[in-house]
Amino acid sequence: MPSDEVETHRRRGRFLMPLDDVETPALLIDLDALEHNIGVIAKHYRGKSIRLRPHGKNHKSPQVFAMQVxxxxxxxxxxxxxxxxAEVFVEAGAGNVLIANQVVGVDKIARLADLARLVETTVAVDAQVQVEQLSSGARTSGVVIGVVIEVDTSMRRGGxxxxxxxxxxxxxxARAPNLRFRGVMSHQVPTGRPPSRAQRFAEGNRWITHVLEAKRAIEAAGIPVDLVSTGESWTYDVAALHPEVDEIQGGTYVIMEVPYAYMSEFRFAARVMGRIVDRPNPHTALGDVTIDAIGTPNGVPTVDAPAGLRVVSIDHHGVVLRGEGVEDLALGDTFLLLTHQQDVTINRWDRFLGVRNGxxxxxxxxxxRGCIN
Amino acid sequence: MPSDEVETHRRRGRFLMPLDDVETPALLIDLDALEHNIGVIAKHYRGKSIRLRPHGKNHKSPQVFAMQVxxxxxxxxxxxxxxxxAEVFVEAGAGNVLIANQVVGVDKIARLADLARLVETTVAVDAQVQVEQLSSGARTSGVVIGVVIEVDTSMRRGGxxxxxxxxxxxxxxARAPNLRFRGVMSHQVPTGRPPSRAQRFAEGNRWITHVLEAKRAIEAAGIPVDLVSTGESWTYDVAALHPEVDEIQGGTYVIMEVPYAYMSEFRFAARVMGRIVDRPNPHTALGDVTIDAIGTPNGVPTVDAPAGLRVVSIDHHGVVLRGEGVEDLALGDTFLLLTHQQDVTINRWDRFLGVRNGxxxxxxxxxxRGCIN
Known part of the structure; x- marks a missing residue:
């Protein structure tokens, strides 16, 4: 890196360290890719009324959230x-909150009410008893909590x-004291992966239309709706075709993960870097990336570099690598792994390294990280 | 709980809270089960020369380690x-350290040398270049680092x-400056689970014998051996039959997990407690335990209570429960999940709750937790 570039970074107060000096394993975030991904959404929504609501569960980082905003x-x-x-992001300056989930129990609702004191706070409901508990809790706390009806679209979870x-x-x-009825929300996953663009649009449109039917039925019953929150990373562009959709809840697109590779306008931003620590035989190399460092909910991570390698297994002691070119690896050589579930990986780290130009x-x-309840 | 019992606990300076008041999700450790598990090993090794070396990766907790000691x-x-x-446990008072893994690179070896300054520190090697790096690093730091040869027994990993x-x-x-050659170590996993007791002994004996052959060959070459470290939770009793084995590296037995249920002398000590937050239809209940709260490397967790329930899926939003009796569950009701990989679950929590008598x-x-490199 040219010294004037280093100087520029120093002036900006940025931390600088060559990648070669980084102790492994390390979670690297490619800042160019991160900014590219954030930019895709920002550009696509420019001049439209639809907006992104960044999902905090994906990156767990107020710093990344600030970049999105x-x-x-x-x-x-x-x-x-x-x-x-939500508490962490509000403390860091988030302007409003949607808990895209049911919140139940006196303690949790009291915490929700504390948030509602600070920023506009909306929560999903799908049952009468939740509405009653929320109304009661909001009244006790002397606040107003926003409410959206969760509509089940493909998840077979809540809604x-x-x-x-x-x-x-x-x-x-709409008539519960201390609640403000706002509208509807839903999540959806594509049933087949990776779908073609046409399949993706057909499927996304079907689910979004389903949510909009609920919205229109509520309006037909004389209840005004001011929020339709539906769509995710994989339907950010599908949702934009529906003027009645106010916002999508997007998260995966920022960091990306292997099963989302079909969303090819986004780039993989996260890689766990490790080093070779053992060559027990000519066909095997061991790396220092353990299951404490990368999420492996669907098996094993994918090797991004060097090309030709694959992960055979991963445990608390490290990762076993085999494949083409493994015989060329020496102790201390680096390798990069892509994750199959970025949110689980992110949650194993207290901090990660923003990397650009090596x-x-x-x-x-x-x-x-570690926000569990 | 009788008030005199509460008083006794208070005098001991213990934190007391009825389980009903615990905000969920919570990782509960059954202290009776924990003490029972620790006691099984302590009792079995009484009067024998074999010793347990508690594995820190399993519970991540110096407090539990202190109970084991x-x-x-x-x-x-x-x-x-x-x-x-190892750094965390030495800081908390561990008397000596075995890194049952290869340590490579100048930075890591310098940290290892720092440990060797404080306590006897031994590390596994299986390649010439590791021995050379360790010797060089130990000499630079002016310390002596112990070395054991890792022997591959079933893991097809290092060794x-x-x-x-x-x-x-x-x-x-043995002749490398600033190293102290100590002996041999290995890990092993049973090839079939759950094995019968006879199969377990046959398989454990085969692997342990393999390690002892290496030990005897080294001695026959005129090099004294003072450490044979082999065996794990599933062979704690098998290893005790071999007077040449000095220590086993045991960890899973303390907290336990579903795939180890065949080791029926140990009890499940860890449960993640959640509450029902939604009943979207008569056959489904949603709980507030997310994948941030419990490890699910092999699919989904097992429901410990209420009996009859099973986990259908788990994600960032919660857990979907179905099965017999689900129709009786109301919002706020608690349930308990057992983990299929305790070390991954433990690593998601910064602290857990020791529970006895409710x-x-x-x-x-x-x-x-979070010690990644």
Whole structure:
């Protein structure tokens, strides 16, 4: 790296270290790729009314969230699966919160009410008892909590199953004290991966239309709707075709992962770098990346570099590598792994390294790591 | 709980909270089960020369390590897969260290040498270049580092593959400056699970005998051996039949996990407690335990209670439960999950709750959580 470039970075107060000096294993975030991914959404949403609500569960980092907001095209607020995650992002400056999940119990609702004191806070419901608990908790705390009806679209997890249920629950929420009824939300996953672009649009449109039917039925019942939150990384462009959709809850696109490779406009931003620590025989190399360092929910990680290598197994002691070119590896040589589930990997690290042009340029804190409830 | 019992706990300075008041999800450690498991080893090794070397990767907690040492039957030191783990346990008072893994590179060896300044430190090798690097690093730091030859027994990971390799490497290590050659070590896993007791003994004996052959060949070459470290939780009793075995590296037995259920003398000590947060339809309940809270390397966790339930899926939003009795579950009801890989689960928590008789009695810090390199 030219010394004037180093100087520029120093002036910006950035941390600089050649990648060769990094102790392994290390979670590297390619800043060019990260900025590219954030830029794809910002550019696509420019001039449209749809906005991205960055999902905090994916990167766990207020620093990355700030980059998303700064790039534009977002709601300025955060999406979270848990109250604890939302707390971290609100403390770091998130302008509003959607808990895209059910929140139950006096303790949790009290924490939600504390958030509602600071920023506009909305939570998903799909049952009468949740509405009653939320209303009661909000009243006790003297706040107003926003409510959206979760509509089940493909996840078979939470969410009302019929439009009738959505309307009934909306009526209840609209008249519950200290609640503000806002609209509908849903998640969806593609049933087949990797789908073609045409399949992706057909499937995405089907689910989004299903949510919009619930929205229209609620409006037809005389209840105003001001929020339709549906779509994810894989439907960011499909959702943009529907003017009634206000926001999507996107997360995977920022860091990316192997099963999302079909979304080829996004780039893999995260790699775990390791070093070869053993060559027990000519066909095998052991690396220092353990299961503490990378998520492996679907088996083993994919080797990004050197090309030709594959992961045979991974455990607490390290990773076993085989394949073409393994015989050329010496102790201390580096390799890069891609993750199959980026959010699980991110959650194993308290911080990761922002890398550009072979230099560590920043340390990114994953402040929401370990937010469990 | 009777008030005099509460008083006794208070006098002992223990933290007390009824389980009903615990915010979920929570990682509960059944202290009776933990003490029982620790006691099985301590009792079995009483009067024998074999000792347990507690593996820090399993519980990540100096507090649990202290319980193991206090119960007896241990070497008073710790086993670790990574230098960072060993650093935490030595800082907390571990009397000596075995890194049951290869340590490579100037930075890591310097950290190893720092440990060797504080306590007796031994590390596994299986290649000439490692011996040379360690010797050079130990000399630079002015310390002596202990060395054991790792022998491959079933893992197909690290370890020399032949007795000839073991002898050649032992000769090299025995004359390398600033190294102290100590002996041999190995790990092994049963090829079939769950094996019968007879199969377990046959298989364990075969691997242990393989390690002892290497040990005897090294001795026959005129090099004294003072450490044979082999065996694990599943062979703690098999290894005790071999007077030449000095220590086993045991970890899983303390917390236990579903795939180890065949070791029926040990009890499941860890459970993740969650609460029902949604009943989207009569056959489904959603719980608040996410993949941030429990390791699921082999699919989904097992439901311990209520009986009859099973986990259908788990993600960042929670866990989907179905099965017999699901229709009786109300929002706020608790359930308990058993983990299929305890070390991965432990590593997701910064601390867990020690529970006895339905009361939280202590908070146990997992200080070595996140030790990645």
């Amino acid at each position: 700064e790039a534009g095209g977002t709601v300025g607020g955060v999406c979270a699966a848990k109250v604890s995650e 009302v199953r019929t439009t009738q249920q959505a309307v009934a629950l909306a009526k209840l929420a 230099v560590v340029e920043s340390v990114i804190e994953a402040t929401a | 206090e119960a007896g039957g241990t070497v008073g030191g710790v086993c670790a897969a990574k230098v960072s783990e 020399v593959r032949t007795t000839q390799q073991a002898v050649a490497l032992a000769k090299l290590a 009361v939280v009695e202590s908070v146990i810090e997992a200080t070595a």
